[in-house]
Structures are given as C-alpha cells and as structure tokens.
Amino acid sequence: MNVSEKAAYIKGLMEGMELDTSKGEGKLLAAMADLLEDLALSVQDLEDETATLNDYIEEIDEDLGSVEEDLYCCDDDCCDCDDDCCDCDDCDDDCDCCDCCECLELECPACGEPVYIDECDVPEIDELECPSCGKVLTLVETEEDDCDCGCDCGCEE
Numbered sequence: 001m002n003v004s005e006k007a008a009y010i011k012g013l014m015e016g017m018e019l020d021t022s023k024g025e026g027k028l029l030a031a032m033a034d035l036l037e038d039l040a041l042s043v044q045d046l047e048d049e050t051a052t053l054n055d056y057i058e059e060i061d062e063d064l065g066s067v068e069e070d071l072y073c074c075d076d077d078c079c080d081c082d083d084d085c086c087d088c089d090d091c092d093d094d095c096d097c098c099d100c101c102e103c104l105e106l107e108c109p110a111c112g113e114p115v116y117i118d119e120c121d122v123p124e125i126d127e128l129e130c131p132s133c134g135k136v137l138t139l140v141e142t143e144e145d146d147c148d149c150g151c152d153c154g155c156e157e
Contacts, residue, residue, distance in 0.1 A: 007033070007040035072103055072116030110135040 019026035
C-alpha cells in the first residue's frame with residue numbers, strides 16, 4: 001500500500017465512523033484527513049518527477065561517457081591498414097599499421113580532478129587546460145640528473 005492509498009483508507013475509515021465534521025474533534029479529523037490526502041498527492045508527484053529525472057540522468061551519463069571516450073581516448077578502430085587478416089591485438093612485429101595511443105591520466109594539482117590526454121599528443125602539447133577548474137597545466141619532461149658529485153639531487157650514488 002502506497003502513501004496515497006493509506007491516506008484514502010484513513011479518510012474512508014473516518015467517513016465510515018459518521019463523525020460530525022461541523023464540530024470539535026470531527027472537524028479536526030476531517031481537516032487532518034484532507035491534509036494527509038494533499039501530502040500523499042505531493043509525495044506521489046515528487047516520486048514521479050524523481051523517476052523521470054533519474055531516467056534523464058542515466059541518458060546524460062551514457063552520452064557523457066561517449067563524449068569522454070571520443071575526447072580523451074583513442075578509438076578502438078584506429079588501424080588504417082588494408083590487411084583483412086590484421087587483428088590489431090595480435091599484430092606481428094613487422095606490422096606498422098597500428099599506432100594506437102594509450103590514454104594517460106594526470107591529476108590536476110589545483111583541484112585534484114583527473115585530466116586525460118592521448119599519449120601520442122604529449123610531445124606536441126606544452127600546456128593543457130584542466131576541464132574541471134580551467135587552470136593551465138604545464139607539461140614538462142623531467143630528466144634524472146646523472147651527476148657524480150655525491151650531492152642530494154636524488155641520483156642515488
């Protein structure tokens with residue numbers, strides 16, 4: 001039994017008791033039954049709207065997943081060769097048809113959210129804007145210092 005049915009049941013019980021709704025307790029009970037009915041209808045409306053919004057959010061989430069895949073990661077169909085027997089997962093070492101990129105995940109130092117970039121785009125990009133906070137991230141390659149000085153530079157001599 002849902003809330004609307006329970007409110008209708010209580011209203012029916014009250015009407016079955018044949019209370020005088022023009023005086024005292026009968027008037028109070030009638031007002032309370034009307035209030036319960038109104039509240040039950042409001043709750044039902046909210047439940048219906050919530051179900052509709054949940055369906056809509058699921059659709060948006062699926063669409064966003066497709067957009068993220070298109071924006072941040074390579075396609076599975078990145079093989080441009082005409083070799084019908086070529087399976088990109090099982091390519092021979094001699095096959096140069098596949099230059100699939102891996103999707104790299106970086107963490108924005110400002111907001112901590114993940115930022116995705118194709119591995120093959122890294123050499124071409126010096127700066128990248130975080131899609132969450134808009135901060136410009138500088139991509140810098142670090143090289144280990146191979147010094148023989150015995151200093152605290154992290155060369156672990």
